Amino acid sequence: MSDLVRGQAPIDRGWAWVIVLGYFVSTFCMVGIAKSFGILMQEFIILFNVPVAYAALVMGVSGAVYTLSAPICIACGELFTQRKVVMLGGLIGAVGLSLSAFLVNIEFLIFTFGGLYGFGNACIFGNGLIMLGNYFSKYRSIANGIGLSGASVGQFAIPPLLQFFLDTYGLKGTLLLLGAIYFHVVACGAVYRPLSFYVQRRRSKKERGKKASVDNKQNALTEVGERGDIPLIQIDVDKKHVNNMTEEGSAFHRHHVASTGSVVFGSMDSLHQTAIDMEHPSKDEKTTGSKGKKPLCQRLLSHLATFKVLKNYVVVFFTLVSFLLFFGHFNFILFLPLSAESNDIHRYWKALLISIAGICDLIGRILVGILGDSNKLARYKILAVCTGISGFNILMYEIATVYWWKAMHVGIYGFFGGAYVAILTPVLIDFVGLVLMPPVLSVVLFIQGFGAAIGQPVLGKIHDDAHSYRGVNFLVAASMMVGTLVLVLYPFIKKIQEKRETRKKPERESPEKIVEIMSYSEGNGNFKGNDTDSQPWSSDDKV
Missing domain, CATH: 1.20.1250.20 (MFS general substrate transporter like domains)
Structure with missing residues (x-):
């Protein structure tokens, strides 16, 4: 977990x-x-x-x-x-x-x-x-x-x-x-x-708060745009490109994508939030962008x-x-x-x-x-x-x-x-x-x-x-x-077992190779940090 x-x-x-x-x-x-x-x-x-x-x-x-x-x-x-x-x-x-x-x-x-x-x-x-x-x-x-x-x-x-x-x-x-x-x-x-009950409940509260925050930002941007005090940033985004990104599971958050699909207007804060949402899509967005669930038997065997x-x-x-x-x-x-x-x-x-x-x-x-x-x-x-x-x-x-x-x-x-x-x-x-x-x-x-x-x-x-x-x-x-x-x-x-695991470890990679591997893994969403619960033995085990 x-x-x-x-x-x-x-x-x-x-x-x-x-x-x-x-x-x-x-x-x-x-x-x-x-x-x-x-x-x-x-x-x-x-x-x-x-x-x-x-x-x-x-x-x-x-x-x-x-x-x-x-x-x-x-x-x-x-x-x-x-x-x-x-x-x-x-x-x-x-x-x-x-x-x-x-x-x-x-x-x-x-x-x-x-x-x-x-x-x-x-x-x-x-x-x-x-x-x-x-x-x-x-x-x-x-x-x-x-x-x-x-x-x-x-x-x-x-x-x-x-x-x-x-x-x-x-x-x-x-x-x-x-x-x-x-x-x-x-x-x-x-x-x-x-445990998913608490994640879903917190996510729903967070999304309600985020929606209210976005509405306030949009109202503020409209008001500022009418006054002309701060210039808006215009970004050209191809609609096809956005759709492809959505299919790959890296979709824009709906609150930050314009309904036209061709141009996105926003402040620097909203663009920063958009970048975060693109890099870490929510679970619901991943599910929506997936091509479909695996068959039930296959999913059961994967958990078996x-x-x-x-x-x-x-x-x-x-x-x-x-x-x-x-x-x-x-x-x-x-x-x-x-x-x-x-x-x-x-x-x-x-x-x-x-x-x-x-x-x-x-x-x-x-x-x-x-x-x-x-x-x-x-x-x-x-x-x-x-x-x-x-x-x-x-x-x-x-x-x-x-x-x-x-x-x-x-x-x-x-x-x-x-x-x-x-x-x-x-x-x-x-x-x-x-x-x-x-x-x-x-x-x-x-x-x-x-x-x-x-x-x-x-x-x-x-x-x-x-x-x-x-x-x-x-x-x-x-x-x-x-x-x-x-x-x-x-x-x-x-x-x-520890000696066996040590023999199985690959030779130490060069720093350049490690950076390259980490960059590749992060780009595919496969990089994982340390999870103490997943370690077979902790360093302070009493023997």
Whole structure:
């Protein structure tokens, strides 16, 4: 996002916090339902008499759809605005959950709960993170922490509520109520005001003021011309030449071009303003002078995340780390109700375990946001500490033998797991920059979703073969701990990438050649100044 646009928007203030509130409620619905799926999965296994691996396909397909749709949804958000995409996703997800209430068979649930709900999540998550990244700079970590803490509150509130719905209204009524809860995402998406809104509003005010100023100048010129005190300047301009300039996107401002098209009269001030307008045409004039928009598919593909970003070693590194961490963190909480059930922990007690993780998750997200913005420690180091402790406590949960001991480790897992989720996006921006965030985030979500798509059925198969969740918990704990070990290698990966970039730089040009290149670029409108947000690494990065 250009500095001009961000300078006119309420960055770190005002409406930016409304965006945080909208994302908070969105993640409350999205993640709260997803992390409570283990309670529903137990009901599906009993109702349809299917193995765990087959019932887990519901969430597995949801992850697969999320994987395939996330890059497209982010591209559509860049093209059509995040507001429209999130509202559409909320509607589709709510319809999918509501249709699941028919309970035709497990295959029907795979389509409705898995497919439609997964697509809705793909529309919500990435686009919301991009909105937070656009609206926040100084308080980005805090904003991400608060916005993503909606997932923690949802994880705390929805499991016991879900168990209450099951006891009171049955499985069909519960699914209908979940659809109604998810429908609130549509209202949340409506507050995602695009940054272009502020540019358009300021431009309209500026144009109204400019029109009044020009009218005053024209009146003054007419009055002066009648008195004959100051001679007017006459410039011969060929009408064909003006038309050609307009087609090339360098049009005169309408207020400064005479209606005859052959002669322009004006003062020196108006001529100076005309020169400025010619050199920097407005967006509307560029659009008017263009020969037409590209086809929709071509524009969508141009915004679609390409895997070219994987040529960057840091992007590959971050994608691998994200896959390992997400696989371990998400799958543990998903299978936690079933694991607790196998240890004779039933009904509200197993729902309470998820709620304990949720409330500790909330505290962790908020505190890590404050720590991340303090600049006392590099954010990736904070991330490594959080994921290492979270993975270790998954392992300790499996070793624990009594309820309170298990609950303690679930709480610690939730605290540091919440901190991991909240700090992950700021770490991504630290690694690759704000400009590269959308395409890189698309790739990361794609890889994470792929892990979720294959993870649940594979882990379900491990349980069906071993008739125990011990192997499942050991595997997800190992995944988080290996991801942590890989993460601490970041300084080495960064140095390798910097050396690679240095080798790719062309030899230094002579001063005359540099002036020639800059003049050519400016003449074609291609010269760009430094944009700190577009730099993959800043000079003051903490390593």
